[in-house]
Amino acid sequence: MILRTRFTKVGYLKYLSHLDMVRLFTRTFSKAGIPIKFSEGFNPHPKFSIGNPLPLGTESMAEYMDVELAERMNPETFIERMNNALPEGIQIIGCKTVERRASLTSIIAWSHYEIRFVSEKLDEDIYFEGALTRWNRLSQVNITKKKKKGKKKVERQLDIKPLIGNITYKGKDSEGFHVLSALLKSGESGNLKPIELVEAMERELELSIDLDMVMIKRLDVFADEDGEIKELA
Template sequence: MILRVAFNKTNYLKYIGHLDLMRLFHRAFNRAGVPIRYSEGFNPHPKFSIASPLSLGIESEEEYMDVDIDYIPVDEFIQKVNSVLPKDIQITRGLYLEKEEAIASLIAWAFYEINFEIEEHKEKINVEDIFNKWLSQDEIMITKLKKKGKKKIEKEENIKKFVGNIVVKDIMDKNIKIDALLKSGNNGNLKPIDFMEALKRDTCLNIDMDSINIKRLGLYAEKDSNIYKPL
């Protein structure tokens, strides 16, 4: 059976990379004694997957993981696993799936809260106008490094279609807080730091890149132009 769970990743554990996070959950499942299933073959491994891995240094309020497991009540699974996990990574809820859809293939968008500082204070209406003009362009180009065999090559990419929306939440002196819906998944992916670098390059905001603090608030699937949570 596939159990889909949501979990958070906060505070100092935002510096744990994806492979270390996978190892952490593997050890937690073993210590908790939950009946997770293993692959067959010479080197069996636990059958679970995490959607849209976070970049190092980004907190998250809600990530998703699919676990292939023999039936155990959801509440019991959460209690057992949380009891052996660090307090800054905890499972928040779960649900057994009626049909198997890989979580990695479902995710289409990521929702971020981004805090940053600018050189001079601007009113909210002025900042919103800057964002609207930026997004009204036909193209917003960035350069990405792509692997081709053993080589890395530079590739230009238009990210305009990868930005769902930007909402200015708060401005306090020179500090700005925004929400940004950015493309994520197999059909396109925009890292929030690449988004911020393009914003700094193309606008007059004079963003202090060292001041940026990013938190992922959630992940979303999309079907027939409708965006929804996969759990």
């Protein structure tokens, strides 16, 4: 059977790399007594996959993992055993059985983020709302993407506007941070990192954002079925 799980990655564990996450879950399956299925061959490994890893330093309430088990297990039992063995910042918050299907990486197409930042210039909500209106009127916003090709790094210009579903300004929070809600492409059909969006907005709108103080949290992820954004099945 296959269990699709949703888990958090918050606190200091937001700095855990994808490889470290794989190692953590591999140890946790054993510690929690999870009957995980192993691959065949000379070097067998547990059969699980984590979808769309985040950049280091990004918190998340919506990490997903598919786990293939060698025997049936109640999802509630899986959650309880895993959470008793996992550190506080990484906890399973959802679990359900799914049929064998395409990989998580191929299914996830959009990510919903909360972006918090400070600015010397933005003391009033109306200022940023006006800036966001100017942003929405831009027909094209290019950023420079670097890609390694052999031993060389190749630069290319990428228009990020098609990678943005929507951006909403939510005002200031209780700590004085300005808050953006952003739906961004996040998958094989395109990917825009939240910090790339913030850097582009700073460049285009001159908002005096302190880029060292930007705080990002992924709130949810979605699939894209024939142009329609849907929750993961």
